[in-house]
Amino acid sequence: MKKMSVKTVVAIGIGAALFFVLGRFVAIPVPFVPNTTFNLQYGVLGLFAAMFGPIAGLLIGFVGHTLIDLSWGSPWWSWILASACFGLLTGLFASKLDLESGVFGKKEILTFNIAQVVAHAISWIVVAPGLDILVYAESVEKVFAQGAVAGILNAITTGIVGTVLMLAYSKTRTKKGSLNKE
Numbered sequence: 001m002k003k004m005s006v007k008t009v010v011a012i013g014i015g016a017a018l019f020f021v022l023g024r025f026v027a028i029p030v031p032f033v034p035n036t037t038f039n040l041q042y043g044v045l046g047l048f049a050a051m052f053g054p055i056a057g058l059l060i061g062f063v064g065h066t067l068i069d070l071s072w073g074s075p076w077w078s079w080i081l082a083s084a085c086f087g088l089l090t091g092l093f094a095s096k097l098d099l100e101s102g103v104f105g106k107k108e109i110l111t112f113n114i115a116q117v118v119a120h121a122i123s124w125i126v127v128a129p130g131l132d133i134l135v136y137a138e139s140v141e142k143v144f145a146q147g148a149v150a151g152i153l154n155a156i157t158t159g160i161v162g163t164v165l166m167l168a169y170s171k172t173r174t175k176k177g178s179l180n181k182e
Contacts, residue, residue, distance in 0.1 A: 008052050012059045015048040019064025019083075024071050033149045034142075042086065042154045043161025046116050049091035050166065051099055057087030078131030082123040082147075086154075089119035097166075102173035104166050112166060116158045124151030 022041035030036045041064065049057025061083035069075040093115030097108050128150070129143040 004055070008056050011048060011052045012056050012063070015044065015052075015056065015060035016063035016067065018044045019060055020067040020071075023064060023068040030149060030153065033146055036146045036149050036153075038153050038157065039150075040157050040161055042083075042116075042120070042158040043163075043165060045083070045087050046090050046094070046112070046158050046162035047165045047169065049087045050094035050097050050112065051169075052091070053095070054088045054091030057089075057091035058084045059087070061085070061087030078128050078135055081131060082128035085127045086116075086119050086123040089122060090116055093119060099166060099170050100173055102170050102175035104170035108166075109163055112163065113159050116162060117155045120151045120155040120158065124148070124154065 019041045022044060023039055026040050027037035030038060045057060045060055045064070048060050062080060065080040065083035066075055069080060094112055096111055097104070124147040125144070129140075129147040132138040132143040132147075133140060
């Protein structure tokens, strides 16, 4: 098994902390679907997963969401695993991106956003409701409504916040071939 770099371990800690703070203190309740919120933390998770890979994304989503749930009382494992799944899938799908090269144009924006929409769909329309039904014996109609609303809202916020963060980060990187020897 490949060892994780210190940089990646630190990124997991910072990413999980940011995920927790945004998810705990910046979540906006959705008035028409119970126990569902409008979240910004998935944009940050998308950035970290693209930068540090699928295992980092999985751990950031898992630890960050677990901390959010624990701060409210008790963990809801189906949604924690859905957040971990989103981080994992985004890291896998976004492996085509090379943010370190300083290139994040239209093609990369499209790649990231297709990846994150697919990852949200799998996480919130398959994983979370499926586990809610299997583990918690929740109502099918309720959990699919929650999952669909969460998936759509998370995809929108990830598309906006994640894209802006990646654009900003890519601007801090030196583009390949931009330095000339004199």
